[in-house]
Amino acid sequence: MAEQERRPADEAVEGLAPATLAVRAGEPASLVEGATQVPIVYSAAYGYADVESWLDVALGRRPGHIYSRNTNPTVHAFEEKVRILEGAEAATSFSSGMAAISNTLFALLSPGDRVVSVKDTYGGTNVLFAGFLPRLGIAVELCETGDHERLEAAIAQGCTLVYLETPTNPTLKVLDIARLARAAHAAGATVVADNTFATPINQQPLALGADLVLHSATKFLGGHADALGGVLCGAPELVAKAYHYREITGASLDPMAAYLLLRGMKTLDLRIHRQNESALRIARWLQEQPAVAAVFYPGLETHPLHEVASRQMRGFGGVLSFLLRGGFPAVARVLPRLRLAHRAANLGAVETVAGPPATTSHVECTAEEREAMGIPEGLIRYSVGIEDAGDLMRDLEQALAEA
Numbered sequence: 001m002a003e004q005e006r007r008p009a010d011e012a013v014e015g016l017a018p019a020t021l022a023v024r025a026g027e028p029a030s031l032v033e034g035a036t037q038v039p040i041v042y043s044a045a046y047g048y049a050d051v052e053s054w055l056d057v058a059l060g061r062r063p064g065h066i067y068s069r070n071t072n073p074t075v076h077a078f079e080e081k082v083r084i085l086e087g088a089e090a091a092t093s094f095s096s097g098m099a100a101i102s103n104t105l106f107a108l109l110s111p112g113d114r115v116v117s118v119k120d121t122y123g124g125t126n127v128l129f130a131g132f133l134p135r136l137g138i139a140v141e142l143c144e145t146g147d148h149e150r151l152e153a154a155i156a157q158g159c160t161l162v163y164l165e166t167p168t169n170p171t172l173k174v175l176d177i178a179r180l181a182r183a184a185h186a187a188g189a190t191v192v193a194d195n196t197f198a199t200p201i202n203q204q205p206l207a208l209g210a211d212l213v214l215h216s217a218t219k220f221l222g223g224h225a226d227a228l229g230g231v232l233c234g235a236p237e238l239v240a241k242a243y244h245y246r247e248i249t250g251a252s253l254d255p256m257a258a259y260l261l262l263r264g265m266k267t268l269d270l271r272i273h274r275q276n277e278s279a280l281r282i283a284r285w286l287q288e289q290p291a292v293a294a295v296f297y298p299g300l301e302t303h304p305l306h307e308v309a310s311r312q313m314r315g316f317g318g319v320l321s322f323l324l325r326g327g328f329p330a331v332a333r334v335l336p337r338l339r340l341a342h343r344a345a346n347l348g349a350v351e352t353v354a355g356p357p358a359t360t361s362h363v364e365c366t367a368e369e370r371e372a373m374g375i376p377e378g379l380i381r382y383s384v385g386i387e388d389a390g391d392l393m394r395d396l397e398q399a400l401a402e403a
């Protein structure tokens with residue numbers, strides 16, 4: 001977290017493209033014994049020969065580490081890589097995406113505050129909005145996702161925090177970050193954006209006006225479905241509050257997970273470009289399949305907010321969803337026939353992953369609640385991996401024959 005550590009890191013990567021940043025940014029210059037990779041530092045605490053230098057680090061006068069629940073060298077390198085890719089001034093990390101979201105909300109909100117967000121945020125986030133925050137006396141208004149006029153009106157009524165997620169999980173709706181950030185700032189509210197689906201390669205919410213951007217690093221950032229993690233970047237005074245909350249409540253990122261996420265992130269730019277390209281091809285192809293009633297993907301010209309997505313995103317991401325005419329029974333027939341997709345509650349991996357909202361993003365909700373949120377039971381969320389797009393379409397074709 002120490003400010004002194006950041007500036008040389010920023011200078012070292014100035015003017016470099018995202019593909020280079022993904023590989024180089026955040027990697028410390030002096031590594032143990034000249035190792036070319038960031039070491040996994042498994043030490044609970046850090047020793048000091050004298051009390052003066054110990055105090056300097058403890059009081060933030062000098063960079064360094066005291067105790068790994070607070071900061072750790074491997075974890076710090078991961079935070080730095082994401083911070084630089086998001087174009088942020090500060091970053092901190094968490095043990096999962098939900099830890100990033102809950103710690104940020106609990107750190108920034110107090111009884112009497114009011115949050116404005118949308119109906120189809122990630123299921124876990126929605127549970128925080130529906131139960132955990134109201135229980136603490138924090139009011140939450142959830143607007144129809146994509147209804148920007150309604151969102152602006154709700155924000156103008158007064159609120160402390162505006163929480164955005166775009167594109168949304170699992171129906172790939174899009175929110176205009178710049179427009180909603182303007183409305184939020186006019187009302188004196190802080191803007192938090194979940195950038196998990198887009199990644200900084202496709203979209204940089206801070207440049208669009210958000211105050212904070214967060215991720216489930218478990219997904220595209222790590223990219224290999226082997227480590228859980230969360231990260232928050234943005235304005236230093238806000239990040240410091242979430243850092244302090246996490247430091248005390250203890251949902252810190254494990255050094256091994258940080259190492260896996262760092263390693264995964266080296267190929268972030270490569271993976272995202274491949275996934276953007278394949279997802280668009282597959283979305284267009286799915287639109288022509290007789291068993292498919294609708295395809296949800298911001299890259300399609302038919303997407304209601306395609307114009308907004310084109311303005312704020314450099315690519316449209318690796319996740320799409322499609323609705324089967326045969327409803328949930330068709331989903332149950334098609335999914336087991338997919339040979340090139342894991343049927344799992346995950347996304348953003350190098351392998352293609354498919355699943356219905358009922359067992360993935362919205363497992364916490366009843367079928368009726370999902371319908372009310374505009375998430376039909378015949379939906380399949382399809383997270384495109386880095387396999388050959390032709391192979392994936394042939395696999396979908398043979399599975400859809402059973403729909």
Ligand SMILES: Cc1ncc(COP(=O)(O)O)c(C=O)c1O
Pocket residue numbers: 096097098099122124165169194196197215216217218219228229230361
């Ligand atoms: C958009 C989004 N945000 C947050 C999360 C939660 O992340 P995690 O599972 O790492 O806690 C998810 C998980 O699927 C997600 O899709």
